[in-house]
Amino acid sequence: MAVITKELALAIVKKLKAQIVTGRKAHDIALVHHEGKLIATFGIRRGSRKDQGHGHIPSAIFVRTSQAKLLGECPMSRDEWLQVLRSKLKI
Amino acid sequence: MPRPNHHFLNFMGKSETIWPREFECPANLPEELISQASVESTQKVQALFLAAFQELSAKWEASARLDALYRQVLLLSNRCDMLEHLKTISVPIETFAPEPYNLIKPFHVVVRFEQDQYIASFYDANLSDSGDTQEEAVSNLKDILLSTYDILTGMSEDELGPGPLQQRKVLEEFVRKES
Numbered sequence: 001m002a003v004i005t006k007e008l009a010l011a012i013v014k015k016l017k018a019q020i021v022t023g024r025k026a027h028d029i030a031l032v033h034h035e036g037k038l039i040a041t042f043g044i045r046r047g048s049r050k051d052q053g054h055g056h057i058p059s060a061i062f063v064r065t066s067q068a069k070l071l072g073e074c075p076m077s078r079d080e081w082l083q084v085l086r087s088k089l090k091i
Numbered sequence: 092m093p094r095p096n097h098h099f100l101n102f103m104g105k106s107e108t109i110w111p112r113e114f115e116c117p118a119n120l121p122e123e124l125i126s127q128a129s130v131e132s133t134q135k136v137q138a139l140f141l142a143a144f145q146e147l148s149a150k151w152e153a154s155a156r157l158d159a160l161y162r163q164v165l166l167l168s169n170r171c172d173m174l175e176h177l178k179t180i181s182v183p184i185e186t187f188a189p190e191p192y193n194l195i196k197p198f199h200v201v202v203r204f205e206q207d208q209y210i211a212s213f214y215d216a217n218l219s220d221s222g223d224t225q226e227e228a229v230s231n232l233k234d235i236l237l238s239t240y241d242i243l244t245g246m247s248e249d250e251l252g253p254g255p256l257q258q259r260k261v262l263e264e265f266v267r268k269e270s
Binding site: 003004021023024026031034036039040043045053054060089091 | 222
Protein backbone atom coordinates (compact mmCIF):
# COMPACT_ATOMS: atom_id res chain seq x y z
CA MET A 1 0.00 0.00 0.00
CA ALA A 2 1.17 3.53 -0.71
CA VAL A 3 2.80 5.34 2.21
CA ILE A 4 1.09 8.62 1.44
CA THR A 5 -2.56 7.78 0.95
CA LYS A 6 -5.43 10.13 0.20
CA GLU A 7 -6.46 9.91 3.86
CA LEU A 8 -2.97 11.03 4.91
CA ALA A 9 -2.94 13.71 2.19
CA LEU A 10 -6.14 15.20 3.61
CA ALA A 11 -4.61 15.10 7.10
CA ILE A 12 -1.59 17.01 5.71
CA VAL A 13 -3.95 19.58 4.16
CA LYS A 14 -5.54 20.09 7.56
CA LYS A 15 -2.21 20.22 9.38
CA LEU A 16 -0.75 22.81 7.01
CA LYS A 17 -3.99 24.80 7.06
CA ALA A 18 -4.03 24.63 3.30
CA GLN A 19 -6.72 26.23 1.21
CA ILE A 20 -8.40 23.85 -1.25
CA VAL A 21 -9.39 25.16 -4.66
CA THR A 22 -11.13 23.18 -7.38
CA GLY A 23 -8.73 22.08 -10.07
CA ARG A 24 -9.40 21.18 -13.66
CA LYS A 25 -10.31 17.50 -14.00
CA ALA A 26 -8.67 14.96 -11.77
CA HIS A 27 -7.62 17.15 -8.85
CA ASP A 28 -8.35 19.66 -6.22
CA ILE A 29 -5.40 21.89 -5.46
CA ALA A 30 -4.13 22.58 -1.96
CA LEU A 31 -2.52 25.99 -1.53
CA VAL A 32 -0.36 26.62 1.52
CA HIS A 33 0.17 30.24 2.54
CA HIS A 34 2.58 31.74 5.04
CA GLU A 35 2.77 35.41 5.94
CA GLY A 36 0.53 36.29 3.03
CA LYS A 37 2.55 34.41 0.42
CA LEU A 38 1.84 31.17 -1.37
CA ILE A 39 4.64 28.83 -0.37
CA ALA A 40 3.55 25.42 -1.65
CA THR A 41 0.93 23.76 -3.82
CA PHE A 42 -0.03 20.16 -4.32
CA GLY A 43 -2.80 18.19 -5.94
CA ILE A 44 -5.34 16.00 -4.17
CA ARG A 45 -6.61 13.33 -6.52
CA ARG A 46 -10.36 13.04 -6.77
CA GLY A 47 -11.88 9.65 -6.08
CA SER A 48 -13.38 7.80 -3.20
CA ARG A 49 -10.52 5.43 -2.44
CA LYS A 50 -8.91 6.29 0.89
CA ASP A 51 -5.79 4.30 -0.03
CA GLN A 52 -5.28 6.17 -3.30
CA GLY A 53 -1.57 6.94 -3.67
CA HIS A 54 -0.39 10.51 -3.17
CA GLY A 55 3.36 9.86 -3.33
CA HIS A 56 3.86 13.14 -5.19
CA ILE A 57 3.09 15.26 -2.12
CA PRO A 58 6.44 15.08 -0.26
CA SER A 59 8.42 16.71 -3.08
CA ALA A 60 5.67 19.33 -3.54
CA ILE A 61 5.99 20.41 0.08
CA PHE A 62 9.80 20.09 0.07
CA VAL A 63 10.11 17.24 2.56
CA ARG A 64 11.00 13.56 2.53
CA THR A 65 8.29 10.91 2.45
CA SER A 66 8.97 10.05 6.10
CA GLN A 67 8.54 13.70 7.10
CA ALA A 68 5.31 14.00 5.11
CA LYS A 69 4.06 10.93 6.95
CA LEU A 70 4.95 12.56 10.28
CA LEU A 71 3.03 15.65 9.24
CA GLY A 72 -0.08 13.64 8.40
CA GLU A 73 0.11 11.40 11.42
CA CYS A 74 0.68 14.28 13.84
CA PRO A 75 4.20 14.18 15.37
CA MET A 76 5.39 17.03 13.11
CA SER A 77 3.67 20.39 13.55
CA ARG A 78 3.12 23.09 10.97
CA ASP A 79 5.76 25.22 12.71
CA GLU A 80 8.28 22.38 12.48
CA TRP A 81 7.48 22.04 8.80
CA LEU A 82 8.00 25.79 8.32
CA GLN A 83 11.36 25.36 10.04
CA VAL A 84 12.30 22.72 7.44
CA LEU A 85 11.28 25.11 4.65
CA ARG A 86 13.30 27.90 6.23
CA SER A 87 16.38 25.68 6.27
CA LYS A 88 15.85 25.00 2.57
CA LEU A 89 15.32 28.71 1.82
CA LYS A 90 11.81 28.02 0.57
CA ILE A 91 10.29 30.79 2.68
CA MET B 92 29.21 -64.76 22.15
CA PRO B 93 26.33 -62.44 23.04
CA ARG B 94 24.18 -61.42 20.11
CA PRO B 95 23.74 -57.72 19.48
CA ASN B 96 20.60 -56.40 20.99
CA HIS B 97 18.50 -55.12 18.06
CA HIS B 98 15.96 -52.76 19.31
CA PHE B 99 14.77 -49.24 18.78
CA LEU B 100 12.97 -46.62 20.75
CA ASN B 101 9.36 -46.25 19.74
CA PHE B 102 7.60 -42.91 19.72
CA MET B 103 6.84 -43.27 23.43
CA GLY B 104 10.53 -43.69 24.17
CA LYS B 105 10.01 -47.38 25.04
CA SER B 106 12.51 -49.92 23.72
CA GLU B 107 11.00 -52.47 21.29
CA THR B 108 12.41 -55.50 19.46
CA ILE B 109 12.33 -55.11 15.65
CA TRP B 110 12.06 -58.79 14.68
CA PRO B 111 11.81 -62.09 16.55
CA ARG B 112 14.95 -62.78 18.48
CA GLU B 113 15.68 -66.03 16.63
CA PHE B 114 16.05 -64.12 13.32
CA GLU B 115 17.65 -61.16 14.92
CA CYS B 116 20.52 -61.02 12.45
CA PRO B 117 20.74 -62.59 8.95
CA ALA B 118 24.18 -63.97 9.86
CA ASN B 119 22.45 -66.19 12.41
CA LEU B 120 20.26 -68.04 9.86
CA PRO B 121 20.73 -71.81 9.90
CA GLU B 122 23.44 -73.05 7.50
CA GLU B 123 21.07 -75.40 5.63
CA LEU B 124 18.98 -72.48 4.44
CA ILE B 125 21.91 -70.93 2.65
CA SER B 126 22.12 -73.06 -0.50
CA GLN B 127 23.86 -72.26 -3.78
CA ALA B 128 20.50 -71.52 -5.42
CA SER B 129 19.54 -69.04 -2.78
CA VAL B 130 22.93 -67.35 -3.14
CA GLU B 131 22.37 -66.92 -6.88
CA SER B 132 18.84 -65.66 -6.32
CA THR B 133 20.14 -63.27 -3.74
CA GLN B 134 22.80 -62.02 -6.15
CA LYS B 135 20.16 -61.52 -8.87
CA VAL B 136 17.92 -59.69 -6.50
CA GLN B 137 20.88 -57.60 -5.37
CA ALA B 138 21.76 -56.80 -8.98
CA LEU B 139 18.16 -55.91 -9.78
CA PHE B 140 17.91 -53.85 -6.66
CA LEU B 141 21.15 -52.08 -7.50
CA ALA B 142 19.97 -51.37 -11.05
CA ALA B 143 16.61 -50.10 -9.80
CA PHE B 144 18.34 -48.02 -7.16
CA GLN B 145 20.73 -46.50 -9.73
CA GLU B 146 17.82 -45.76 -12.06
CA LEU B 147 15.84 -44.16 -9.26
CA SER B 148 18.88 -42.17 -8.14
CA ALA B 149 19.39 -40.86 -11.67
CA LYS B 150 15.72 -39.92 -11.91
CA TRP B 151 15.80 -38.30 -8.50
CA GLU B 152 18.91 -36.30 -9.43
CA ALA B 153 17.30 -35.19 -12.70
CA SER B 154 14.13 -34.25 -10.83
CA ALA B 155 16.10 -32.33 -8.21
CA ARG B 156 18.04 -30.53 -10.95
CA LEU B 157 14.79 -29.61 -12.71
CA ASP B 158 13.32 -28.42 -9.44
CA ALA B 159 16.36 -26.22 -8.80
CA LEU B 160 16.15 -24.83 -12.34
CA TYR B 161 12.43 -24.16 -11.92
CA ARG B 162 13.12 -22.23 -8.71
CA GLN B 163 15.86 -20.20 -10.39
CA VAL B 164 13.60 -19.36 -13.35
CA LEU B 165 10.83 -18.32 -10.95
CA LEU B 166 13.26 -16.14 -9.00
CA LEU B 167 14.55 -14.50 -12.19
CA SER B 168 11.02 -13.99 -13.43
CA ASN B 169 10.08 -12.24 -10.18
CA ARG B 170 13.19 -10.07 -10.37
CA CYS B 171 12.36 -9.15 -13.97
CA ASP B 172 8.86 -8.13 -12.90
CA MET B 173 10.31 -6.06 -10.07
CA LEU B 174 12.85 -4.37 -12.36
CA GLU B 175 10.11 -3.72 -14.90
CA HIS B 176 8.19 -1.88 -12.16
CA LEU B 177 11.24 -0.04 -10.85
CA LYS B 178 12.30 1.08 -14.28
CA THR B 179 12.33 4.83 -14.63
CA ILE B 180 11.14 6.07 -17.98
CA SER B 181 11.26 9.44 -19.62
CA VAL B 182 8.09 10.52 -21.42
CA PRO B 183 8.07 13.40 -23.90
CA ILE B 184 5.25 15.93 -23.54
CA GLU B 185 4.48 17.38 -26.93
CA THR B 186 0.93 18.63 -26.62
CA PHE B 187 -1.77 19.61 -24.11
CA ALA B 188 -4.59 18.94 -26.62
CA PRO B 189 -7.55 19.02 -26.25
CA GLU B 190 -6.92 21.58 -23.49
CA PRO B 191 -6.75 25.19 -24.73
CA TYR B 192 -3.07 25.59 -23.94
CA ASN B 193 -0.09 25.80 -26.27
CA LEU B 194 3.15 24.05 -25.59
CA ILE B 195 5.92 26.53 -26.30
CA LYS B 196 8.57 23.82 -26.36
CA PRO B 197 8.37 20.09 -25.65
CA PHE B 198 9.78 18.72 -22.42
CA HIS B 199 10.24 15.36 -20.76
CA VAL B 200 8.72 14.06 -17.56
CA VAL B 201 10.15 11.18 -15.58
CA VAL B 202 7.92 8.33 -14.47
CA ARG B 203 9.03 5.99 -11.71
CA PHE B 204 7.39 3.23 -9.70
CA GLU B 205 7.35 3.84 -5.96
CA GLN B 206 5.30 2.25 -3.18
CA ASP B 207 2.65 0.62 -5.36
CA GLN B 208 2.08 3.65 -7.55
CA TYR B 209 3.59 5.48 -10.50
CA ILE B 210 4.86 8.99 -9.92
CA ALA B 211 5.36 11.33 -12.87
CA SER B 212 7.61 14.33 -12.24
CA PHE B 213 8.56 17.48 -14.07
CA TYR B 214 11.54 18.29 -11.90
CA ASP B 215 12.31 21.74 -13.36
CA ALA B 216 8.95 23.00 -12.10
CA ASN B 217 8.96 20.78 -8.98
CA LEU B 218 5.67 19.28 -10.07
CA SER B 219 4.73 15.64 -9.58
CA ASP B 220 1.63 13.54 -9.60
CA SER B 221 0.76 9.91 -9.04
CA GLY B 222 -1.37 7.32 -10.74
CA ASP B 223 -2.14 3.64 -10.73
CA THR B 224 -0.57 3.31 -14.20
CA GLN B 225 2.17 5.19 -16.05
CA GLU B 226 -0.41 6.73 -18.39
CA GLU B 227 -2.59 7.88 -15.50
CA ALA B 228 0.40 9.41 -13.71
CA VAL B 229 1.43 11.38 -16.82
CA SER B 230 -2.15 12.44 -17.50
CA ASN B 231 -2.55 13.58 -13.87
CA LEU B 232 0.74 15.48 -14.07
CA LYS B 233 -0.43 17.34 -17.18
CA ASP B 234 -3.66 18.16 -15.36
CA ILE B 235 -1.91 19.47 -12.24
CA LEU B 236 0.62 21.34 -14.38
CA LEU B 237 -2.12 23.31 -16.15
CA SER B 238 -4.04 23.89 -12.90
CA THR B 239 -0.88 25.15 -11.22
CA TYR B 240 -0.11 27.35 -14.22
CA ASP B 241 -3.59 28.91 -14.00
CA ILE B 242 -3.28 29.53 -10.27
CA LEU B 243 0.24 30.93 -10.34
CA THR B 244 -0.25 33.19 -13.36
CA GLY B 245 -3.39 34.54 -11.72
CA MET B 246 -1.37 35.87 -8.79
CA SER B 247 1.09 38.72 -8.56
CA GLU B 248 4.77 38.05 -7.87
CA ASP B 249 4.43 39.62 -4.42
CA GLU B 250 1.98 36.91 -3.44
CA LEU B 251 4.34 34.07 -4.32
CA GLY B 252 7.01 32.53 -2.15
CA PRO B 253 10.33 31.37 -3.64
CA GLY B 254 9.06 27.89 -4.60
CA PRO B 255 5.89 28.88 -6.44
CA LEU B 256 7.66 31.87 -8.02
CA GLN B 257 10.28 29.56 -9.50
CA GLN B 258 7.50 27.19 -10.62
CA ARG B 259 5.74 30.00 -12.43
CA LYS B 260 8.91 31.11 -14.22
CA VAL B 261 9.55 27.58 -15.45
CA LEU B 262 5.94 26.99 -16.48
CA GLU B 263 5.84 30.24 -18.44
CA GLU B 264 8.77 28.95 -20.49
CA PHE B 265 6.76 25.93 -21.59
CA VAL B 266 3.05 26.80 -21.44
CA ARG B 267 0.91 29.55 -22.86
CA LYS B 268 -2.86 29.77 -22.63
CA GLU B 269 -4.65 30.12 -25.96
CA SER B 270 -6.22 33.54 -26.31
